[in-house]
Amino acid sequence: MRSHLPGVLLSACLLAGCAGADFRLPQITAAEVDRAALVIDGSKPGVASNARSDAENRALVSRVANRLGDSIGPLCRQSEIEPCWFDITYDADDEVNAYAEGSNRIHILRGLLRYLDSEDEVAAVVAHEIGHHLGDHIAEKQDNAAIGALLGALLMGAALGAGGYDPAYDTSNSGQQAMEQSMRLGAQIGAISYSKSQEREADLFAAYILARAEYDLDKAGHVWVVLAKMDDKTHASLLDTHPAGPERIVAWDKAVAEVKNSPDLLPDPD
Ligand SMILES: [Zn+2]
Incomplete structure:
Protein backbone atom coordinates (compact mmCIF):
# COMPACT_ATOMS: atom_id res chain seq x y z
CA MET A 1 0.00 0.00 0.00
CA ARG A 2 3.00 2.26 0.47
CA SER A 3 3.58 2.37 -3.25
CA HIS A 4 0.61 4.70 -3.73
CA LEU A 5 1.49 8.25 -4.68
CA PRO A 6 1.13 10.33 -1.53
CA GLY A 7 -1.25 12.79 -3.21
CA VAL A 8 -3.55 10.02 -4.40
CA LEU A 9 -3.43 8.34 -1.05
CA LEU A 10 -4.15 11.54 0.79
CA SER A 11 -7.15 12.55 -1.26
CA ALA A 12 -8.61 9.02 -1.29
CA CYS A 13 -8.24 8.99 2.44
CA LEU A 14 -9.86 12.35 3.01
CA LEU A 15 -12.78 11.48 0.77
CA ALA A 16 -13.48 7.98 1.93
CA GLY A 17 -12.06 7.98 5.44
CA CYS A 18 -8.71 6.36 6.08
CA ALA A 19 -9.86 3.25 7.75
CA GLY A 20 -13.45 2.30 7.16
CA ALA A 21 -14.97 -1.12 7.57
CA ASP A 22 -15.71 -3.33 4.60
CA PHE A 23 -18.40 -5.34 6.35
CA ARG A 24 -21.76 -4.36 7.75
CA LEU A 25 -21.16 -3.50 11.41
CA PRO A 26 -23.71 -3.85 14.22
CA GLN A 27 -25.57 -0.59 14.92
CA ILE A 28 -25.99 0.29 18.57
CA THR A 29 -28.07 2.81 20.51
CA ALA A 30 -27.30 4.92 23.58
CA ALA A 31 -29.96 3.08 25.61
CA GLU A 32 -28.31 -0.24 24.83
CA VAL A 33 -24.95 1.14 25.92
CA ASP A 34 -26.47 2.31 29.22
CA ARG A 35 -27.91 -1.15 29.86
CA ALA A 36 -24.54 -2.78 29.16
CA ALA A 37 -22.85 -0.35 31.58
CA LEU A 38 -25.19 -1.64 34.29
CA VAL A 39 -24.22 -5.23 33.46
CA ILE A 40 -20.53 -4.34 33.84
CA ASP A 41 -21.15 -2.57 37.14
CA GLY A 42 -23.27 -5.43 38.39
CA SER A 43 -20.79 -8.20 37.59
CA LYS A 44 -18.55 -9.34 40.39
CA PRO A 45 -16.11 -6.67 41.54
CA GLY A 46 -12.45 -6.66 40.56
CA VAL A 47 -10.73 -8.86 38.05
CA ALA A 48 -9.45 -12.19 39.30
CA SER A 49 -6.14 -13.45 38.00
CA ASN A 50 -5.21 -17.08 37.47
CA ALA A 51 -1.94 -18.82 38.26
CA ARG A 52 -1.28 -20.80 35.09
CA SER A 53 2.39 -21.50 34.40
CA ASP A 54 4.12 -20.39 31.20
CA ALA A 55 4.03 -24.01 30.01
CA GLU A 56 0.28 -24.18 30.61
CA ASN A 57 -0.25 -20.84 28.87
CA ARG A 58 1.81 -21.97 25.90
CA ALA A 59 -0.20 -25.18 25.61
CA LEU A 60 -3.45 -23.21 25.87
CA VAL A 61 -2.44 -20.75 23.15
CA SER A 62 -1.32 -23.50 20.84
CA ARG A 63 -4.61 -25.37 21.36
CA VAL A 64 -6.52 -22.20 20.50
CA ALA A 65 -4.29 -21.54 17.48
CA ASN A 66 -4.86 -25.04 16.10
CA ARG A 67 -8.58 -24.99 16.67
CA LEU A 68 -9.04 -21.57 15.04
CA GLY A 69 -6.63 -22.38 12.23
CA ASP A 70 -8.54 -25.54 11.33
CA SER A 71 -11.80 -23.73 10.67
CA ILE A 72 -10.88 -20.32 9.36
CA GLY A 73 -10.42 -21.17 5.66
CA PRO A 74 -13.70 -19.73 4.29
CA LEU A 75 -13.12 -16.41 6.10
CA CYS A 76 -9.62 -16.13 4.58
CA ARG A 77 -11.07 -16.82 1.15
CA GLN A 78 -13.73 -14.16 1.61
CA SER A 79 -11.06 -11.62 2.60
CA GLU A 80 -8.64 -12.92 -0.08
CA ILE A 81 -5.97 -13.74 2.50
CA GLU A 82 -3.44 -16.19 1.11
CA PRO A 83 -1.86 -18.24 2.60
CA CYS A 84 -4.46 -18.73 5.31
CA TRP A 85 -2.01 -19.18 8.16
CA PHE A 86 -1.41 -17.08 11.28
CA ASP A 87 1.73 -17.21 13.35
CA ILE A 88 0.44 -17.03 16.94
CA THR A 89 3.05 -16.54 19.66
CA TYR A 90 2.81 -16.59 23.44
CA ASP A 91 5.16 -14.06 25.03
CA ALA A 92 6.21 -14.54 28.67
CA ASP A 93 5.90 -10.81 29.26
CA ASP A 94 3.86 -9.19 32.01
CA GLU A 95 2.49 -6.38 29.90
CA VAL A 96 -1.31 -6.68 29.59
CA ASN A 97 -1.45 -6.90 25.84
CA ALA A 98 -2.13 -8.77 22.62
CA TYR A 99 -1.45 -7.44 19.15
CA ALA A 100 -1.26 -8.22 15.46
CA GLU A 101 1.71 -7.24 13.32
CA GLY A 102 3.24 -7.88 9.92
CA SER A 103 1.21 -9.87 7.44
CA ASN A 104 0.19 -12.77 9.69
CA ARG A 105 1.77 -12.50 13.14
CA ILE A 106 -0.10 -12.33 16.44
CA HIS A 107 1.27 -12.02 19.96
CA ILE A 108 -0.60 -12.70 23.16
CA LEU A 109 1.21 -11.82 26.38
CA ARG A 110 1.29 -13.46 29.79
CA GLY A 111 0.12 -10.24 31.45
CA LEU A 112 -3.20 -10.51 29.63
CA LEU A 113 -3.57 -14.30 29.88
CA ARG A 114 -3.43 -13.95 33.64
CA TYR A 115 -6.91 -12.41 33.47
CA LEU A 116 -8.43 -14.85 30.98
CA ASP A 117 -9.81 -17.95 32.63
CA SER A 118 -11.55 -19.91 29.92
CA GLU A 119 -10.17 -21.14 26.62
CA ASP A 120 -13.15 -19.38 25.01
CA GLU A 121 -11.89 -16.00 26.28
CA VAL A 122 -8.33 -16.64 25.08
CA ALA A 123 -9.76 -17.67 21.72
CA ALA A 124 -11.78 -14.43 21.59
CA VAL A 125 -8.62 -12.32 21.95
CA VAL A 126 -6.70 -14.33 19.36
CA ALA A 127 -9.70 -14.27 17.00
CA HIS A 128 -9.96 -10.49 17.41
CA GLU A 129 -6.30 -10.10 16.39
CA ILE A 130 -6.84 -12.44 13.43
CA GLY A 131 -9.75 -10.14 12.58
CA HIS A 132 -7.32 -7.23 12.22
CA HIS A 133 -5.41 -9.31 9.66
CA LEU A 134 -8.56 -10.37 7.81
CA GLY A 135 -9.66 -6.73 7.64
CA ASP A 136 -6.24 -5.63 6.34
CA HIS A 137 -6.18 -3.14 9.21
CA ILE A 138 -2.41 -3.21 9.66
CA ALA A 139 -1.78 -1.98 6.13
CA GLU A 140 -4.47 0.65 6.69
CA LYS A 141 -2.71 1.70 9.88
CA GLN A 142 0.57 2.02 7.96
CA ILE A 192 -1.35 5.27 17.31
CA SER A 193 -4.39 3.10 17.05
CA TYR A 194 -6.95 1.34 14.98
CA SER A 195 -10.10 3.26 14.23
CA LYS A 196 -13.29 2.46 16.08
CA SER A 197 -14.80 0.87 12.99
CA GLN A 198 -11.70 -1.31 12.53
CA GLU A 199 -12.04 -2.48 16.13
CA ARG A 200 -15.68 -3.26 15.64
CA GLU A 201 -14.92 -5.06 12.40
CA ALA A 202 -12.22 -7.13 14.15
CA ASP A 203 -14.78 -8.09 16.82
CA LEU A 204 -17.29 -9.02 14.12
CA PHE A 205 -14.71 -11.25 12.43
CA ALA A 206 -13.87 -12.72 15.83
CA ALA A 207 -17.50 -13.76 16.39
CA TYR A 208 -17.54 -15.60 13.04
CA ILE A 209 -14.12 -17.15 13.64
CA LEU A 210 -15.15 -18.44 17.08
CA ALA A 211 -18.47 -19.80 15.82
CA ARG A 212 -16.70 -21.73 13.07
CA ALA A 213 -14.33 -23.23 15.65
CA GLU A 214 -17.38 -24.07 17.81
CA TYR A 215 -16.34 -21.96 20.76
CA ASP A 216 -19.02 -20.75 23.17
CA LEU A 217 -19.70 -17.18 21.98
CA ASP A 218 -21.34 -16.09 25.22
CA LYS A 219 -18.46 -17.36 27.35
CA ALA A 220 -15.99 -15.83 24.91
CA GLY A 221 -17.75 -12.46 25.13
CA HIS A 222 -17.09 -12.36 28.86
CA VAL A 223 -13.58 -11.22 27.94
CA TRP A 224 -14.95 -7.79 26.96
CA VAL A 225 -16.50 -7.47 30.42
CA VAL A 226 -13.14 -8.36 31.98
CA LEU A 227 -11.40 -5.73 29.83
CA ALA A 228 -14.05 -3.16 30.69
CA LYS A 229 -13.41 -3.79 34.37
CA MET A 230 -9.71 -3.25 33.84
CA ASP A 231 -10.38 0.03 32.07
CA ASP A 232 -9.80 2.10 35.19
CA LYS A 233 -6.49 0.45 36.01
CA THR A 234 -3.30 2.15 35.04
CA HIS A 235 -1.64 -0.75 33.20
CA ALA A 236 -3.00 -1.73 29.86
CA SER A 237 -1.29 -0.65 26.73
CA LEU A 238 -3.96 -2.99 25.37
CA LEU A 239 -6.58 -0.53 26.46
CA ASP A 240 -4.74 2.36 24.88
CA THR A 241 -5.10 0.68 21.54
CA HIS A 242 -8.31 -1.26 22.04
CA PRO A 243 -11.70 0.02 23.08
CA ALA A 244 -13.22 -1.52 26.15
CA GLY A 245 -16.54 -0.82 27.70
CA PRO A 246 -20.26 -1.04 27.30
CA GLU A 247 -20.35 -0.06 23.63
CA ARG A 248 -18.15 -2.96 22.76
CA ILE A 249 -20.30 -5.38 24.73
CA VAL A 250 -23.47 -4.24 22.99
CA ALA A 251 -21.80 -4.56 19.59
CA TRP A 252 -20.57 -8.02 20.54
CA ASP A 253 -24.03 -9.21 21.56
CA LYS A 254 -25.38 -8.01 18.22
CA ALA A 255 -22.56 -9.68 16.33
CA VAL A 256 -23.32 -12.93 18.17
CA ALA A 257 -27.01 -12.66 17.25
CA GLU A 258 -26.01 -12.06 13.63
CA VAL A 259 -23.67 -15.05 13.61
CA LYS A 260 -26.34 -17.32 15.07
CA ASN A 261 -28.68 -16.36 12.20
CA SER A 262 -26.05 -16.49 9.49
CA PRO A 263 -26.72 -19.19 6.87
CA ASP A 264 -23.10 -19.39 5.66
CA LEU A 265 -21.13 -18.18 8.72
CA LEU A 266 -19.62 -15.34 6.70
CA PRO A 267 -20.08 -11.63 7.47
CA ASP A 268 -22.13 -9.54 5.03
CA PRO A 269 -20.16 -7.07 2.89
CA ASP A 270 -21.21 -3.49 3.53
ZN1 LIG B 1 -8.11 -4.51 18.09
Missing part, protein backbone atom coordinates in the same frame (compact mmCIF):
# COMPACT_ATOMS: atom_id res chain seq x y z
CA ASP A 143 -1.21 4.15 5.39
CA ASN A 144 -2.43 6.35 8.20
CA ALA A 145 1.14 6.58 9.51
CA ALA A 146 2.45 7.50 6.05
CA ILE A 147 -0.24 10.15 5.72
CA GLY A 148 0.61 11.45 9.18
CA ALA A 149 4.28 11.76 8.18
CA LEU A 150 3.33 13.55 4.99
CA LEU A 151 1.07 15.99 6.81
CA GLY A 152 3.77 16.58 9.42
CA ALA A 153 6.28 17.40 6.68
CA LEU A 154 3.83 19.66 4.85
CA LEU A 155 2.99 21.60 7.99
CA MET A 156 6.65 21.88 8.97
CA GLY A 157 7.65 22.92 5.44
CA ALA A 158 4.97 25.61 5.50
CA ALA A 159 6.12 26.81 8.91
CA LEU A 160 9.77 26.94 7.86
CA GLY A 161 8.92 28.68 4.59
CA ALA A 162 6.84 31.28 6.38
CA GLY A 163 9.77 31.96 8.69
CA GLY A 164 12.05 32.67 5.74
CA TYR A 165 13.96 29.40 6.13
CA ASP A 166 16.16 28.56 3.15
CA PRO A 167 17.97 25.19 3.30
CA ALA A 168 20.87 26.62 1.25
CA TYR A 169 21.85 28.78 4.20
CA ASP A 170 21.25 26.18 6.90
CA THR A 171 24.80 25.34 7.98
CA SER A 172 23.67 23.58 11.15
CA ASN A 173 21.09 21.45 9.36
CA SER A 174 18.55 22.40 12.02
CA GLY A 175 15.76 22.88 9.49
CA GLN A 176 16.34 19.40 8.09
CA GLN A 177 16.32 17.93 11.59
CA ALA A 178 13.13 19.76 12.49
CA MET A 179 11.53 18.46 9.32
CA GLU A 180 12.52 14.86 10.12
CA GLN A 181 11.31 15.19 13.67
CA SER A 182 8.02 16.56 12.46
CA MET A 183 7.58 13.63 10.04
CA ARG A 184 8.24 11.16 12.82
CA LEU A 185 5.72 12.86 15.06
CA GLY A 186 3.14 12.85 12.28
CA ALA A 187 3.77 9.15 11.66
CA GLN A 188 3.23 8.37 15.31
CA ILE A 189 -0.04 10.21 15.38
CA GLY A 190 -1.23 8.23 12.36
CA ALA A 191 -0.04 4.93 13.80
